Amino acid sequence: MVIDIQQASWERGDKQVLRDINWKVQPNEHWCLLGLNGSGKTTLLNMINGYIWPTSGQLSVLGKKFGEYDLRELRKSIGWVSTSLQQKLYGSENAINIVLSGKFATIGLYDHTNEADRDQALALLTSLGCAYLAERTYDTMSQGERQRVLIARALMAKPKLLILDEPCTGLDVFAREQLLSMIHKVAKDGPTIIYVTHHVEEILPCFSHTLLIKQGEVFAAGATNDVLTSERMSRFFDVPVEIERRDGRNWLFVKQSESLWNSN
Numbered sequence: 001m002v003i004d005i006q007q008a009s010w011e012r013g014d015k016q017v018l019r020d021i022n023w024k025v026q027p028n029e030h031w032c033l034l035g036l037n038g039s040g041k042t043t044l045l046n047m048i049n050g051y052i053w054p055t056s057g058q059l060s061v062l063g064k065k066f067g068e069y070d071l072r073e074l075r076k077s078i079g080w081v082s083t084s085l086q087q088k089l090y091g092s093e094n095a096i097n098i099v100l101s102g103k104f105a106t107i108g109l110y111d112h113t114n115e116a117d118r119d120q121a122l123a124l125l126t127s128l129g130c131a132y133l134a135e136r137t138y139d140t141m142s143q144g145e146r147q148r149v150l151i152a153r154a155l156m157a158k159p160k161l162l163i164l165d166e167p168c169t170g171l172d173v174f175a176r177e178q179l180l181s182m183i184h185k186v187a188k189d190g191p192t193i194i195y196v197t198h199h200v201e202e203i204l205p206c207f208s209h210t211l212l213i214k215q216g217e218v219f220a221a222g223a224t225n226d227v228l229t230s231e232r233m234s235r236f237f238d239v240p241v242e243i244e245r246r247d248g249r250n251w252l253f254v255k256q257s258e259s260l261w262n263s264n
C-alpha cells in the first residue's frame with residue numbers, strides 16, 4: 001500500500017488540526033486531495049512526509065511504518081512539488097541543473113553528475129515539453145515553465161509517490177491546461193500521484209480517486225465520480241453548487257446563493 005493512515009489526529013495547543021483521518025492509497029490509484037483554505041491539506045502532507053507525527057493513530061507510507069524507519073530514506077522515494085520548494089530555488093540556476101539536483105534532493109547542484117544523469121534530466125525536460133529551457137535560468141521562466149521543471153526535478157529521483165501541491169496556482173487558463181496535459185502524461189506510467197487543489201475542474205480523469213477534507217476531517221473518500229456529486233459538493237462547501245461532467249472533467253457552478261452574495 002502506498003499510504004495507510006488509520007485514525008490519525010494532530011493537535012496543536014487546544015486546536016485539533018486533523019481529526020481521526022482514515023485514508024488508504026493503493027499503488028494503481030492516483031488521488032486528488034480537495035479542501036478549502038485551512039482545511040488541513042498541508043498538515044496532512046507534512047504528516048505523510050514525516051515532518052510531523054500524529055498525536056494519535058497510525059500511519060505507514062510506502063509500506064514503512066513511522067517510528068520504525070529512517071524518514072530521510074523514505075523521503076527519497078517521495079517527490080513533493082510545492083510553492084515553498086519554488087521559493088527555495090536559486091534564480092540563477094539553469095533548468096538542467098535544477099532537474100539534476102533532484103537526484104540528490106538538494107537545492108543547488110553540488111554533487112558530481114555523469115553523462116547518463118544529464119541524458120536522463122534532458123529526457124525528463126523533453127517529456128514535459130520544456131527541453132528548450134535546459135540552459136535557461138530559473139528567474140527567466142514563466143510560472144508554468146517553472147512548475148514543469150520542478151516536476152521533472154521530482155521525477156529525477158524516480159519517486160514512488162509524487163505529491164503535486166496546488167501546481168496550477170498563478171497560471172492563466174491556457175498555461176493551466178498545458179500543465180495538466182503534462183501531468184496526465186506523467187500519470188500514465190509514472191509514480192502514484194497525490195494532486196492537491198481547491199479547484200474541482202483540475203481533477204483530470206486519471207485521478208481515479210478523490211479525498212475531500214473539511215475542517216480537519218475526511219468529508220468523503222472514494223472513486224472520483226462517486227464523490228463529486230452536486231449534492232455532496234453542496235454539503236462540502238456549505239453553498240449550493242452544481243457539478244457538470246464534460247469530457248471526463250468536472251466543472252463546478254455556484255448557484256446564485258443569497259447567503260453568498262449578500263455576505264459582504
Ligand SMILES: Nc1ncnc2c1ncn2[C@@H]1O[C@H](COP(=O)(O)OP(=O)(O)OP(=O)(O)O)[C@@H](O)[C@H]1O
Nearest residue numbers: 012015017035036037038039040041042043044198
Ligand atoms: N503549527 C500549527 N500551529 C497551530 N495551528 C496550525 C499549525 N499548522 C496548521 N495550523 C492550522 O491548522 C489549519 C489547517 O492548516 P493547513 O495549512 O493544513 O491547511 P490547508 O488546507 O493546507 O490550507 P491552504 O489551502 O490555505 O494551504 C489552519 O487553521 C492552520 O492555521
